Amino acid sequence: MRLTRMHGTKLTFFISLFLLSACTQKFKDSFSTVNASIKGLKDIELSEDELKDFPYDSAYVRLNDGRKILMVLALIEGNNLNNYQRFKWVSADSYILITENSRIVKSLGFKSNLIGINQKDNLNSNLPRPSVQTNKWSAYYDWMPLYKYHFSASINSKLVKKETVSLASWSLQAQHVKEVINFNELKTELTNHYWLNDNGQVVKSIQYLGPNMDKIEMSFVKSFLPK
Numbered sequence: 001m002r003l004t005r006m007h008g009t010k011l012t013f014f015i016s017l018f019l020l021s022a023c024t025q026k027f028k029d030s031f032s033t034v035n036a037s038i039k040g041l042k043d044i045e046l047s048e049d050e051l052k053d054f055p056y057d058s059a060y061v062r063l064n065d066g067r068k069i070l071m072v073l074a075l076i077e078g079n080n081l082n083n084y085q086r087f088k089w090v091s092a093d094s095y096i097l098i099t100e101n102s103r104i105v106k107s108l109g110f111k112s113n114l115i116g117i118n119q120k121d122n123l124n125s126n127l128p129r130p131s132v133q134t135n136k137w138s139a140y141y142d143w144m145p146l147y148k149y150h151f152s153a154s155i156n157s158k159l160v161k162k163e164t165v166s167l168a169s170w171s172l173q174a175q176h177v178k179e180v181i182n183f184n185e186l187k188t189e190l191t192n193h194y195w196l197n198d199n200g201q202v203v204k205s206i207q208y209l210g211p212n213m214d215k216i217e218m219s220f221v222k223s224f225l226p227k
Contacts, residue, residue, distance in 0.1 A: 072089065086099070101129040114142070117142075179192045188211045193205065
């Protein structure tokens with residue numbers, strides 16, 4: 001399934017700025033390689049040596065159970081509201097995902113886009129980090145198009161169990177955390193999943209942009225590299 005592509009001009013401008021800021025032929029060559037891979041029909045799968053040699057942090061991303069692509073960490077910037085870092089991931093297929101504490105908080109280039117998540121009790125605070133500890137909190141969600149703003153959600157998370165998470169030719173043990181998000185006004189819910197390593201770092205997640213919206217599976221490939 002190929003999703004509708006949007007915001008092409010903005011994405012081109014963003015990538016151009018990134019290329020200029022990187023200011024190295026090495027980055028341009030690396031991104032060209034990724035671009036060529038993503039345009040193919042098969043899943044992209046880099047070897048361990050290729051991942052070690054790839055100079056930029058990256059994530060495997062699968063959209064709606066489709067083929068697996070590679071997204072590159074293009075920019076890290078502070079959230080002006082809470083001073084936490086936000087990570088901008090870019091694909092060569094005109095998609096951008098922005099994460100904070102491993103949560104997708106914004107998207108660009110999809111048919112429907114998540115444009116914001118804010119804690120209900122404190123709009124200026126950071127979003128809770130996925131944790132093995134049972135947690136309950138509330139948030140407001142905003143989406144585009146059709147200006148869907150300020151939809152209230154109740155979030156409940158709990159530990160499922162320890163599982164083996166595999167990538168390419170290696171694997172690791174990770175704690176599987178399930179997070180159920182209930183949208184009272186919409187009378188619907190969705191479930192996100194996170195897998196955390198022994199340091200509490202998210203190595204894989206399955207997240208939805210919103211109810212009846214795109215499912216995004218992310219595997220943070222650098223986290224899988226054997227030490």
